[in-house]
Amino acid sequence: MSKLQTILVVTVLGVLFAAPSAMAQSNENYVQYRQKVMGAIGQSMGAIGDIMKNKLPFTGNIDDHARVININAKLIAGAFKQEAAEGKTDAKAEIWKNWAKFEEGVKKLDAASAKLAEVAATGDMAAIGDAIKGVGGSCKGCHDDFKKPQAESYKNQK
Numbered sequence: 001m002s003k004l005q006t007i008l009v010v011t012v013l014g015v016l017f018a019a020p021s022a023m024a025q026s027n028e029n030y031v032q033y034r035q036k037v038m039g040a041i042g043q044s045m046g047a048i049g050d051i052m053k054n055k056l057p058f059t060g061n062i063d064d065h066a067r068v069i070n071i072n073a074k075l076i077a078g079a080f081k082q083e084a085a086e087g088k089t090d091a092k093a094e095i096w097k098n099w100a101k102f103e104e105g106v107k108k109l110d111a112a113s114a115k116l117a118e119v120a121a122t123g124d125m126a127a128i129g130d131a132i133k134g135v136g137g138s139c140k141g142c143h144d145d146f147k148k149p150q151a152e153s154y155k156n157q158k
Contacts, residue, residue, distance in 0.1 A: 027087070030079070031089045031091075041068075041069050041072045044066070044068040045136070063120040073106070073113045077102075080102070083095075098146075102142070105138065108141065112131070112137070115134060
């Protein structure tokens with residue numbers, strides 16, 4: 001075997017052996033990214049809930065939180081394009097088996113969160129409350145179908 005052939009064989013073998021670990025790392029990175037996107041939505045929903053339930057003096061911030069929810073809602077489909085349902089994730093494989101249904105759920109969240117952002121700009125707390133329920137309902141719809149139940153969460157596995 002010539003020196004060039006040896007280098008080529010070693011290079012090809014290196015790529016073949018590195019690819020699975022690179023893919024696992026890649027999937028882990030995708031999972032971490034999408035968890036941050038989803039977490040930003042959850043954090044803003046929680047902040048709005050805290051403001052409203054506890055009558056905190058931050059009602060002027062609801063508009064900003066609503067826009068954060070809507071911005072992140074637009075990122076969800078892209079964040080889930082890479083199939084990764086193993087490891088530290090609560091995403092069910094059904095997402096990729098029923099991609100059209102998943103995308104429809106994302107569109108519902110986008111529409112509901114756009115409505116929330118629109119209503120939040122008015123400062124009408126009753127209308128904001130109704131719009132929050134719409135966002136929460138669209139979240140629940142997807143979570144029921146595509147997120148592992150809490151008892152099965154990777155966070156509860158030992």
